Amino acid sequence: MKQEKATVLEHDNFQGEYRILRLAAPVVGPMVQPGQFLELQVPRLGERILRRPFSIYQAGPEGAAVLYKPVGRGTDAMAAIQVGDEVNIIGSLGNGYPEPDPNKLPVLVAGGYGNAALYILAERMEKKGIAFFGGRSAIDILLVKEFEALGWDVRPTTDDGSLGTQGLVTAAFDPWMKEQDIQSLEVFVCGPNPMLKAIGDRAIEHNFTAWLSLDKNMACGVGACLTCVIKRKTEDGWEWARCCKDGPIFESREILWDE
């Protein structure tokens, strides 16, 4: 990980409420692994001091890009970021997704900004599989065309049926799953907690591997403060694991969900 003064190359509306922020970051860019994130210092945030974490959507030798949605003070203040501005980042952070098992069929399940978080994995994976993207409405499903262009078979689901199957992502995943040789699947998930848990439960019940990206609120982003912990099962109980350091990627069996 490194701290870098990145420069804004692009900052635009992307889709729906999501915006794209592309940074020239020649130090951090090359080190990015799939599923990692940045801790970004929002310029001119004034009296709110903490950095904000964002999954890395794209990365390469020249830098990285994130897709983000305004949901609060920091993300709202990002609206003022201009091309050419300096944005201080720490990255790349987190354990990232493991190397996919070449003997398994890769499956992606995503929602919200999770689609962006899975993009680098999807891009770098040799074998392409199926991608189940869920969301409220068509406009909330990010990157369908981009994943298809990579060679993925994208199966969207929307609550309102405006794109793909109507229902939660499991409305498409479950029937498809029943027709598979389930233990040949390796599922990579990034989305809201209910989605993670739903797929995680299925992974345990049907005995396939599911890598879930868990997000918790963070302060340091580097494993020092012990804010972002989840409960990870151990032989005789559980232990705390840091989403920013030991995670954010955990295998479904590791996670002891809060009731």
Next chain:
Amino acid sequence: MKQEKATVLEHDNFQGEYRILRLAAPVVGPMVQPGQFLELQVPRLGERILRRPFSIYQAGPEGAAVLYKPVGRGTDAMAAIQVGDEVNIIGSLGNGYPEPDPNKLPVLVAGGYGNAALYILAERMEKKGIAFFGGRSAIDILLVKEFEALGWDVRPTTDDGSLGTQGLVTAAFDPWMKEQDIQSLEVFVCGPNPMLKAIGDRAIEHNFTAWLSLDKNMACGVGACLTCVIKRKTEDGWEWARCCKDGPIFESREILWDE
């Protein structure tokens, strides 16, 4: 006094380090009296909360203008103010200069932003007299031409002799004063404390009237908090007087200077 959401009409370099900020302020503008000031909320100042006081340089039915120099956090942050921005002001504040005595020769003595603070007085006064402006160098003497255009006889002094007489403002004032019918003078002063005190001392010694504008650091600007006090002489001693409410204009005899 009123609180008003003013709009920035002009924000430019003015002279040397000074900038001009002109505001559309149809509520506050018309009420401005000579020697009054505004309490301005610096936009996007972040974690520094207090307003900053600025003398009113020009004012009329449409609004007001200030001349300011970056000297610290707030004035530095004002660099980001754009035409069209909303700037929240409270004004107009302070007691302002009294009506000039029509039987006296008006004399202005100013330095720093004091020249700007005296402009409205100089503009509205029927009789024009002599203006002694002091400063470090030519570039620090504001508004010479503007005062001359109003009909004032401007006598600059500079420490380095680059404009007018070399020396402090008293280097020009004292010889001129000796040639006057001193008690026919009414002097209006706005400048750094040593300048105020120098003229104030002469006013007492030579028995002429001198109105001094005293600036102290402020918090509320409206007379409520009791931060901005100076010692005002009373019959049997002294009392506190608020520069923002009882002042900033005091007659020289009123002021009990700290040793």
Next chain:
Amino acid sequence: MSIDLSIKIGSMTMKNPVTVASGTFGYGPEYAELIDLNRLGAITVKGICPEEHVGNQTPRTFETRGGMLNAIGLPGPGAQGFIDKYVPFLKQYNTPVIVNIWGKGMDDYGTVVDMLDGADTVSAYEINLSCPNVKEGGSAFGTDTDSFSRVIELVRAKTQKPIIPKLAPNVPNIGKFAKAAENAGADAISIMNTMPAMAINIETLEPELANKFGGLSGPPIKPIAIKLVFDAFKACSIPIIGMGGIFEPEDAIEFMIAGATSVAVGTANFVDPTTIDRVIDGIEAYLARKGLSAASELVGTVKA
């Protein structure tokens, strides 16, 4: 559904929960052109002691990151001066007046009440036992439960009007003082006064305030005040006036949920004089949105 914003502090009814923090609002006239004093639930005036008091030298305030330090030093006209200069002005309004009082020694607290109690305009007393800026003047009383209780009992004996001790924030157990205040006959308590603090100029090596020390106010202290209000609410049954960094309606609502019946806007008045109106309106809008019919229903509803 009409919303009842009124609350009671002892026998004093406030038309809404919002007052101002003593020392940030002068004695009334100063903000009268900017704020409709009739809108306030109560006006809490600058601290008054029996005699005229000079207060501290300048600089009396210093801006910090996020807030400010003050060491004004409790200057004032004294009780008679207050009655002469300000009561005629204040009586024009239909807003009760809480007079914040202090003294150099314990007896002064009684004396100043004696001098003020005959004035009808004086609706209640807030007893400053926590000012960090004056050598005398209460700070000792605010940190020792015995002398604290004695001052309150002394004041209690002097008046029937509501008395509201203002608690010091730098104590390990504010519940003790809250309970002691109640036991001593206080009608309510107010929390918090400024937090003792200091700033030093690294170029001159001198303290930024002439008094060396001062009190920290503004947004930085709100989380400290919320906890103190919460603790005090659990410890006693008299109403609490909460203050400390209220800058937005949400802040005031948080205080009330924590246990404050009334809230005071202080430093925010300097920054934005519309704060009082926004807070009153914001409390009302929140109550409406949450289906509550009275401000009092919000008090102490924190789920903890």
Next chain:
Amino acid sequence: MSIDLSIKIGSMTMKNPVTVASGTFGYGPEYAELIDLNRLGAITVKGICPEEHVGNQTPRTFETRGGMLNAIGLPGPGAQGFIDKYVPFLKQYNTPVIVNIWGKGMDDYGTVVDMLDGADTVSAYEINLSCPNVKEGGSAFGTDTDSFSRVIELVRAKTQKPIIPKLAPNVPNIGKFAKAAENAGADAISIMNTMPAMAINIETLEPELANKFGGLSGPPIKPIAIKLVFDAFKACSIPIIGMGGIFEPEDAIEFMIAGATSVAVGTANFVDPTTIDRVIDGIEAYLARKGLSAASELVGTVKA
């Protein structure tokens, strides 16, 4: 003129005055890629008690206006776990290690020292007697001078290494505790731990922290800490490690002028990991500019 940045905390020499605030820097490895641990004057690790400790549920932190609240709850691997997992890493550096210790009861403070004292890498102990986040764990000891002194004496008897009680900020008279620490044999004291605080979500009515309460850190508390350091410096003759909102070199310098011999960078590490370097460089530049030849010459030079 070469500038001597070194300072001494008891028998421990720090190459410069700068350490990190316990809990904001993990145990060493976490920031090692971003910060050169050899640059630090000392590394102060996250609090350790005898046994593994689970700590609090989440949410454990909450961002406030200007700062943050934390209620991490002192989770940790216990003394043996610290020795096994972290000492081998830390011993690679030529930077002394201050182990912050705490206990659920008084005896624990002695036990944890017993378990750690044999490790050479453990250079000194910072004794947490002021954590607002744990029901046990010191907060009671930090606000009562008797039990405070007894804990320090207990620890003193267990080790020759420097011991540094960390004082609670919510006391009326910190000088008493500073003096008591010195009398009990402490080599230094550290000021301040976080200020007890709370935030409530006004939509859910729930505290923002799972633990309900937490400690406020960051820029908001600096003026509070400066005063406490100043008061403690006047009251005792042992060195002070000052912390609380140090975000810029000027902040650290202000602490030293107020009376701190050493300074700790805490919450700022989360915001800007270059802070430590900038503070060290900034102290050096300031000393050079002021014609001082040693960091120790700056300590307590406030003109007050």
